[in-house]
Amino acid sequence: MATWLCALLGESSYEASLEMLDMSEIQVGDYVLIHTGFALQKLDEEEALETLKTFEEFRNLNKDLDIEEQQHNTRIT
Amino acid sequence: MKHIDEYRDKELVRLFAEEIKKIASRPVKIMEVCGGHTMSIQKFGLPYLLPENVELISGPGCPVCVTSRKYIDQAVAYSRLPDVIITTYGDLLRVPGSTSSLDQEKALGADIRIVYSVLDALLIAKSNRRKKIVFLGIGFETTAPGSAAAIIKAAMAGLRNFFVFSAHKVMPPAMEALIDEGVMIDGYLGPGHVSTITGEKIYYPIPEKYGLGVVISGFEPVDVMQSVLMLVQQIENKTPKVEIQYTRVVKPEGNLKAQQMMEEVFEFRDDWWRGLGVLKNSGLKIREQYARHDAEQMIEVEVEETIEPKGCICGEILKGIKKPKDCKLFGTVCTPTDPVGACMVSNEGSCAAYYMYNR
Numbered sequence: 240m241a242t243w244l245c246a247l248l249g250e251s252s253y254e255a256s257l258e259m260l261d262m263s264e265i266q267v268g269d270y271v272l273i274h275t276g277f278a279l280q281k282l283d284e285e286e287a288l289e290t291l292k293t294f295e296e297f298r299n300l301n302k303d304l305d306i307e308e309q310q311h312n313t314r315i316t
Numbered sequence: 317m318k319h320i321d322e323y324r325d326k327e328l329v330r331l332f333a334e335e336i337k338k339i340a341s342r343p344v345k346i347m348e349v350c351g352g353h354t355m356s357i358q359k360f361g362l363p364y365l366l367p368e369n370v371e372l373i374s375g376p377g378c379p380v381c382v383t384s385r386k387y388i389d390q391a392v393a394y395s396r397l398p399d400v401i402i403t404t405y406g407d408l409l410r411v412p413g414s415t416s417s418l419d420q421e422k423a424l425g426a427d428i429r430i431v432y433s434v435l436d437a438l439l440i441a442k443s444n445r446r447k448k449i450v451f452l453g454i455g456f457e458t459t460a461p462g463s464a465a466a467i468i469k470a471a472m473a474g475l476r477n478f479f480v481f482s483a484h485k486v487m488p489p490a491m492e493a494l495i496d497e498g499v500m501i502d503g504y505l506g507p508g509h510v511s512t513i514t515g516e517k518i519y520y521p522i523p524e525k526y527g528l529g530v531v532i533s534g535f536e537p538v539d540v541m542q543s544v545l546m547l548v549q550q551i552e553n554k555t556p557k558v559e560i561q562y563t564r565v566v567k568p569e570g571n572l573k574a575q576q577m578m579e580e581v582f583e584f585r586d587d588w589w590r591g592l593g594v595l596k597n598s599g600l601k602i603r604e605q606y607a608r609h610d611a612e613q614m615i616e617v618e619v620e621e622t623i624e625p626k627g628c629i630c631g632e633i634l635k636g637i638k639k640p641k642d643c644k645l646f647g648t649v650c651t652p653t654d655p656v657g658a659c660m661v662s663n664e665g666s667c668a669a670y671y672m673y674n675r
Contacts, residue, residue: 256435258465259574272512272565275405275455276433277462279574280512280565287564291322294538301331 323536351378351664515570591631
């Protein structure tokens, strides 16, 4: 039967049903996406960090290009 | 919330905007299907950051907006029955029907209760056994599994006074219909939360049949900008495909458990969409096996004749042909406090989002 979770977001707390998730894959401390009273998916920490890594690489690539552009005084496209 | 700052990082948004500008060689129109994206795009002013040749247009992804006036009229009719309690998500309340709205009926004494979840409606059914509890089931693949879960629970618990009035719809037929109708777009920003449930496969026909790309996007500004970049790259390289940017919650296969619940309770039927008309197999009807919990089949009611509002161009806005500012009612006769059409009511509606952030 339904299992419940209590989620904290800042000062507020929500109750949501976990029945749409695979209970063997979630544990206390996980982040989940909640929509209209149901947890719809567990937030994939690995994927989230991977996305942030992509952002960081993108930022660094842009920095490198800026430096290169300054050095050669041309616009790289 | 964890990591929220990174996803709202101004510098990153600017860098993505520059990169998009660098590679976009021709004018492109990208449609965001989902009302949540419309809100985020307007809130963070993203159209002003994109180069002139990359345009974002809003699509038919606001559940309240595409729902027919007839549905509102029928909900109003249910609310007038003395033994009925209406339970609904809040944004449906102020949607104008032909001659009334749920809000007006509530003011006149009808028992209409706003719930945050369909599960709250089940609790109301449990503690009001002598009343018929009608839950107004609207929304796409994000909310349909919840309604399905509630119906399954009601059936198991023998809660015979719990009914769902389904206006649930599925997204892909509308996305295909827009292209079939000749609305000129070059790619779709795919809905994030719908896709959490469905996964990516429901969009495969878009690149296969129509040669357009779909990038399933998150809702933060950096998410949206990265997704736009991914789409522009696809367009420039002529490699339309389905990609997931929102990988932290969207799995390629989606949420199988939720899909099974939907499949168990609902079957497809042809359904009417504001702006698009009747689309084949685009609506969800409660299966015969669960007919006992289907308000349409179990509660007979007389519904008034539908009157559409004059001058409202909500339908054309939902198709991306016109923008809210093209409507002569926008911001004058039609405002969020006194809406004429559905697009001005829901937070996710284009008119409401433009009114709030981009007037």
